[in-house]
Amino acid sequence: MSIIKSIFNLKCPRCRKGNLFEVNNPYRIKKLNVMNDNCSVCQQKFVIEPGFYLGAAYVSYALQVLVMVITYLTLSSFTNFSVNWIISSIAIIVLLVAPYFIVLSRSFWISFFVSFDSNFKNN
Numbered sequence: 001m002s003i004i005k006s007i008f009n010l011k012c013p014r015c016r017k018g019n020l021f022e023v024n025n026p027y028r029i030k031k032l033n034v035m036n037d038n039c040s041v042c043q044q045k046f047v048i049e050p051g052f053y054l055g056a057a058y059v060s061y062a063l064q065v066l067v068m069v070i071t072y073l074t075l076s077s078f079t080n081f082s083v084n085w086i087i088s089s090i091a092i093i094v095l096l097v098a099p100y101f102i103v104l105s106r107s108f109w110i111s112f113f114v115s116f117d118s119n120f121k122n123n
Contacts, residue, residue: 003111010103013111015042015120020107026099033102042120046110059105064094067101 003013012018018039023031035046047053068090075086 003116007107007111008104010107012039012042012044012046013107013114014044014117015039016116017041018044020046020110021103026103029099032099033106035106042117044114044120048110048113053106053109056102056105056109059108060098060101063101063105064098067094067097 003016006013006016010020010024012020018036018041020035021031022034022036026032037047038045071090071093072086075081075089081089
């Protein structure tokens with residue numbers, strides 16, 4: 001499995017097999033940020049240090065701004081919607097994708113710091 005696929009599938013960056021989150025469905029809001037302590041396959045620790053995932057908030061913010069800009073440009077270019085309709089549409093879309101972006105940004109953030117190790121069983 002490639003690194004991109006493991007990030008989007010919310011898998012462990014070290015073995016790319018274990019799940020990062022207790023529930024892989026980000027739309028179960030009660031379990032949204034509940035991560036496993038360790039990978040069930042390679043025992044990689046997911047909370048490396050206190051405050052480790054603070055940087056993931058910046059990644060999530062960047063993804064949401066990107067969606068807002070793309071939505072605005074698309075709607076203003078190809079529709080005759082008023083500004084109020086465009087802003088309302090952007091708000092709805094951002095609210096719908098926010099839970100996925102929250103967990104996706106955590107997956108990206110840990111993958112940035114933890115390398116893939118095909119020999120994890122020997123370590």
